[in-house]
Amino acid sequence: MSNNNEKIKKQPDAVLVPVPAQDGAAVIKHEDPVLKAKMHALKYNRIITRAILYFMLTMGALVVLFPLVWMILTAMKQPGTAFKFAFIPESLSYEGFSKLYTLENFKKVFAEFNFMKYFFNSIIVASLAAVFATTFACMAGYVFAKKNFIYKDLIFYMLVATMMIPGMMYLVPQFVITVKLGWFDTYQGLIIPHLANIFGVFMMRQFMRSIPDSLIEAAKLDGASEWQVFTIIIVPMAMPIIVTLFLLTFLFHWSNFIWQLVITKPGSAILTIPVGLAYFSGPHGSEWELMMAASCFSIIPMAILFLVAQNFFIEGMTKGAVKE
C-alpha cells in the first residue's frame, strides 16, 4: 500500500507524454497508474457483460431455431433412425457421413408426396390471392384516403367492427356460403372468400393520405381520368407499401391451413402444401424421416422468401400491428 502511495505522490497528475506517431502527429498517452487500473477494471467488466450478452443471445437463437435444425437433421437421417442420438460421424469421410445421413428421404418424398403438384397449387392460390387482395385493398384504400362519398363513415365503421371478430367464427358460415355458391373443391373457393383484407385497406389508406392532393389535381388539369390518376400517380408512389402488402397476403394464403382443409376434398387435385402434408402424415405419421423431409419442402420456400425480403416482412407485420 505504502509503495503504491509513494508512486502516486511521485506522479500526482496524469503525465501526458507526447509520442510521435507514424504520420508525425502528436498522440497523447495517459500514464496514470490508478486511472489505468480503473480503466482496466472497467474494460474487464465490459468484456464479461458482453460475453454474457452474446451467450444469452446465442442461446435464444438456438432455442428459436432448434425446430428447424432438428427438422433438417432428422430429414437427412437413415430410415428408422429418427430417435437415435447419433449426429457426429465416427470418421470425417464420406463413409462416416453416409452411415448416418442420406438424401434418399427427399427423393422418396418427391416420388410419394406429389410435392410438385402441391407446390404448384400453393403458388397459384397464394399468388393469385395476393395479387387480387392487394389490388382490391389498394383501390379501396385510395378511395378512403382521398375521396368523399355517401356512407363513407358507415362503411368504415363496419370495417373496423368486423376486424375485431376472431377468424375462427367465420369457419362455418363462410363454408356454407361457399358450398352453396358451388365453389367447393375449386380454386375460386380457395381464393375468393379471403380476398377482402381489411387490415390491408387501413394500411393503404394510412399511406395514401400522405400523397399530396396537389399532385392529383395537377394530373386532372392535364386531362387524366380517375383511373389514370390511380395507375400513373398513386400506384407508383405507393409501391413500397404495395410490395409489403403483397408479401403479407401471400404469406397469409400460403399458410391458411384451416380454410384449405375444409374447402377441399381429401385426395383432390387442388390440394395445397399444408393440406397435402396433413394428409401425408396419416399413413406416414410414424416415418419421421419422411415427414421431416416433406416438412423441409414446405418450409424452405417461405424461409428463402423471408431471407430475400425480410425488411418488408418485419416492417409490414409490425407497422400494421401498432396502427394509428
Place this chain on the structure above:
Amino acid sequence: MSYLFLAPFLTVFLVFLAYPIVYSFFLSFQESGTGYSLNSLEWVGLKNYFNLFTDIEFLWAVLMTFYYALLIMPLGILSSLVLAILLNNKISFKNVFRSAYFLPNILDMLVIGIIWTLIYSKDGVVDKFIKIIFDFFTFDFLGNITNSFFLSVFTLFTQGVFYGLILFFIYKIYSNFPMSRYVKNEKMAHILDILVYGVTFVLIFGSGGLLGGASKVLGSAVNNGVLGTPATCMPAVVFALVVKGAGFGMILFLAAIQNISESVYEAADIDGCNEVQKFFYITLPLVKPIIFFMAVTGIIGALNAFTEIYAMTKGGPIMTVFGKSLGATKLTGYYLFTKWEQSEFGYAAAMSYALLVLTIIISKIQEKVLSPED
C-alpha cells in the same frame, strides 16, 4: 365514381365477411336433419343454444381456452420483452439475431407443429431429458449400492442437497413469521407452529403432495410422451407457440424501447436509479401499450387456436373429469372444427355466436383493466 373503385373490395367484404355474420345468426337456429347435408336444414328455434349451455364439453373447451390464454399471454410477453432488451444493446450481428428470432414467425404453423410433435414424442429429445430427471429422482440407491457404489452415493448426496434446500427454505421463511407473534397464548402458538410446519411438509413431501405429483407427471410423460400426458400437453403446446412467436413481440417492444428518449434515462442516472429501477419506472410504463396489444391478441389467438392443436394433439389426450371423458387440449377452435366435421352446422354457428359475445366481453374488460391511457 368512388364506388367503382370500392366495388371489388366491397363485394367480397359484404358476401364473405359481413353477410356470414348475419347468416351465422340464422344458421344457429337451424339443425341439419337426416343425412347431415346442407340441403336438409330445419328450424329448431333456440334448441342449439340450450344444448350449448348444457354441453359440458363446450364449457370445458372454454375453460381450457382460458387456461391456454393465461399460459401464453405472460410467457409470450415476457420472452419477447427479454429478447427486445437483450437486442437493445450495441452489438455486432444485431440484424442476424433479429432475423433469426423473427424467422419462425413467418413459417407455416402446421409444419412447426409437426416438428414439435417429433421433438415431444416418446423417445424424442424432450422425453430423453425427462427420463434422465425421472431416473435420477426414482433411483433406488440402497438396492443399487452393490451394483454401482459411486452412482448410489452420488445420487444419495445430490438428492439430499435438493431436499435439504427445500427444508432449509421452509425453515427460513417460517422462522420470520413465528406464530407467537400473532397468538398471545404460548402453548397455542407452539401447537400452531407444529401444525403449520407439518401441513407444509405433507403438502410438499407427502405421498399425494407436490413432489409426489411432479414425479407422477414425469413418469407419465416418460411412458406416454409429453403430449400424451394431460398435465404437460398444454404447457408443451404453449411453449412451442411462444418459441415461434417471440420474435414478433420482440420487434414491437424493440421499436417502443428505441422510441424512449436517451435523456430520460440520463435524468434517471443523475437521480441515482439503478438498472432495475430504470426498467420498472421508465421502460415498463412506456411499453405498456405493446403489452396491452399483446394481451388482446393473445386472447383472440387462443379463440382462434386450431392449427397447432390439429398438428400436435388433435384435442387429446383424454382425461376424466367428474366422470366425463374430455380432451385436455380441446380448445374452442378445435371443438368448433369437430362439430363442422360432424356436419352439425347449426350447432357450430350457435357456438360461433357464443364465442363472439365472449370475445367482445373479454376485450371490453381488458380495455378497462389494461387501457394504455392511464
